[in-house]
Amino acid sequence: MGVAIQAEIPERLLQQARLLVEHGWAESVDSVLSEALRRYLESHSEQLTERFILDDVAWGLHGRE
Amino acid sequence: MAGSEGPPDILVVADAGPLIHLDELAVLDLLHDFRRVLVPEAVWEEVEGHRPEALRALSDVLQRVTVATQDAALLSVSQVYMLHAGEREALALCSQHPRSMLLSDDTAARLAAVNLNVSVHGTVGVLVRAIRRGTRSRAEVIELLKAIPARSSLHIKPALLDAVIGEVAKG
Numbered sequence: 001m002g003v004a005i006q007a008e009i010p011e012r013l014l015q016q017a018r019l020l021v022e023h024g025w026a027e028s029v030d031s032v033l034s035e036a037l038r039r040y041l042e043s044h045s046e047q048l049t050e051r052f053i054l055d056d057v058a059w060g061l062h063g064r065e
Numbered sequence: 066m067a068g069s070e071g072p073p074d075i076l077v078v079a080d081a082g083p084l085i086h087l088d089e090l091a092v093l094d095l096l097h098d099f100r101r102v103l104v105p106e107a108v109w110e111e112v113e114g115h116r117p118e119a120l121r122a123l124s125d126v127l128q129r130v131t132v133a134t135q136d137a138a139l140l141s142v143s144q145v146y147m148l149h150a151g152e153r154e155a156l157a158l159c160s161q162h163p164r165s166m167l168l169s170d171d172t173a174a175r176l177a178a179v180n181l182n183v184s185v186h187g188t189v190g191v192l193v194r195a196i197r198r199g200t201r202s203r204a205e206v207i208e209l210l211k212a213i214p215a216r217s218s219l220h221i222k223p224a225l226l227d228a229v230i231g232e233v234a235k236g
Contacts, residue, residue: 055186056186056189057189060190060194061232062197
């Protein structure tokens with residue numbers, strides 16, 4: 001069961017999402033937004049972000065150039 | 066030290082985040098300690114839209130570059146990680162310059178860079194590097210790290226920032 005939220009997004013993105021639905025590539029704008037959010041969360045995991053920042057610290061302090 | 070030897074021969078390709086965040090912290094001058102800083106067209110436009118003063122402040126170092134071609138592998142990786150045009154162009158430039166380094170604060174762009182064997186670091190790395198390069202003291206860098214939440218739009222979990230500061234203080 002989904003949860004309704006209210007969010008402001010750029011008009012252009014909404015138009016693109018509606019086009020995908022109109023052309024039959026997606027079931028609904030809701031499903032497009034949900035899928036986009038899922039993919040964003042997958043590629044921006046907290047663990048990964050932390051690892052990159054700690055890599056930065058190690059490089060900053062001890063890196064060789 | 067930076068003063069005696071000059072900047073190391075590192076070609077940097079900048080994404081918008083670090084340019085904006087370093088400017089917010091008033092330390093864009095740290096980019097003088099790289100040989101060249103390339104800014105892809107799409108990144109240039111993004112920074113121009115959000116923080117044009119960053120481009121003016123470093124006009125002597127930043128080199129605006131039009132990225133003509135993007136290979137299929139890069140486009141695939143960009144789609145998988147849902148990269149923006151700027152991130153895509155930055156990675157394309159890095160792939161054209163094998164010894165280059167990408168500057169990005171975006172996790173997905175950094176992950177894509179790792180998968181493409183592109184060296185990548187972010188704003189925190191540039192700040193901490195200033196200690197090793199002798200362009201800022203350890204105390205100055207710690208103050209800059211502490212200022213990130215208040216003075217910049219770079220979001221870092223407070224507990225992680227505390228850990229970073231502790232690590233930097235330890236040396």
